[in-house]
Amino acid sequence: MQRQTDIYIEKLIQDRILPGASYAYLKGRQVEKRFQGFKQVLPSIVPIDSQLKYDMASLTKVMMTNTVLLKLIETSELSIDQSLHYYLPEFIDQNVTIRHLLTHTSAINPYIKNRDMLNQKALKEAILQLKSSDERGLVCSYTDTGTILLGFLIEKIYQDSLDNVFRNEVIEPLDMKKTTFVTSESKRTAPTEMTDKRGIICGETHDPKAFVLREHCGSAGLFSTLDDTIKFSNMMMQCGILPDGTQFLKEETILNLLIDYSPTQKFNRSLGWNLIVTDSKTWLYHTGYTGTFVLIDPIDHQAFVFLSNRVHPTDQRATYLTKRDQLIQIFLENDVPK
Secondary structure (H helix, E strand, C coil), X not given: CCCHHHHHHHHHHHCCCCCEEEEEEEECCEEEEEEEEEEECCCCCEECCCCCEXXXXXXXXXXXXXXXXXXXXXXXXXXXXXXXXXXXXXXXXXXXXXXXXXCCCCCECCCCCCHHHCCHHHHHHHHHCCCECCCCCCCCCCCCHHHHHHHHHHHHHHCCCHHHHHHHHHHCCCCCCCCEECECCHHHECCCCEECCCEECCCECCCHHHHHHHHHCCCCCEEECHHHHHHHHHHHHCCCECCCCCECCCHHHHHHHHCCCCCCCCCCECCCCEEEECCCCEEEEEEECCXXXXXXXXXXXXXXXXXXXXXCCCCCHHHHHHHHHHHHHHHHHHHCCC
């Protein structure tokens, strides 16, 4: 059955807003997968395939970093209203809390002089020196800085690099066999942008800070397939329960994500997740810069998973953002399972 969402995605590909897309509608344990368009258009046109891996960009935040943090919150190893400095003394600002970072209300000034000239060590040291303003808790500004800092925190707690933590705590328990962090086999991966400095990026993360920080970056660097993203979304959609009945996250943990955790409760920001509130329900929502997003409803057990490499071969960000928002609206208005 073709949906209104399918028709719109076909048009996005025809209009060259994105080369192709792998996406799925989830309801209960039922899954409808779709594959449209191409893996790449440069240097040659290659058809899309069902096992294609994508640079997940900021979906790394919710699929990996945030999931590990939720587990730490469940076991009381973290308190969301404690300062990051308390757990990570290397971060000099003592006023920023875990809640601020998770809801993007930290008011940290992310500017780093000559950032693109810094190596991994220097970039990490610079991020640890960033400071917040008095607008902390009062404004919401989406940034990767907070999640990078939370990644440093995870490494401090586990005394291990993020690639090992993500593999042990999320990737292997969820049986995400095709998912990798930092790099991906280029033949199996959708390329991203054509750049002057790096050429066509493929198999290495598109995000510039994540490219430098590599295994120490909590904001980007994940590569995954539609099937593996479905596995993660199913876990969230089924309130933390895996197909074999194992409880990965507590039901309470996931249902409580439907609450606005921002200090003023005015920004529709949960712990790591954005919230889309409609007349009938609240959705957990997150996007990735490269053209990925997930929408999850853990109450009615449904989701929409969308993976694309929309920055290939060139980044048409402003146009894409408008079209993406229209795509989500079409899905919500026409194709949400009843």
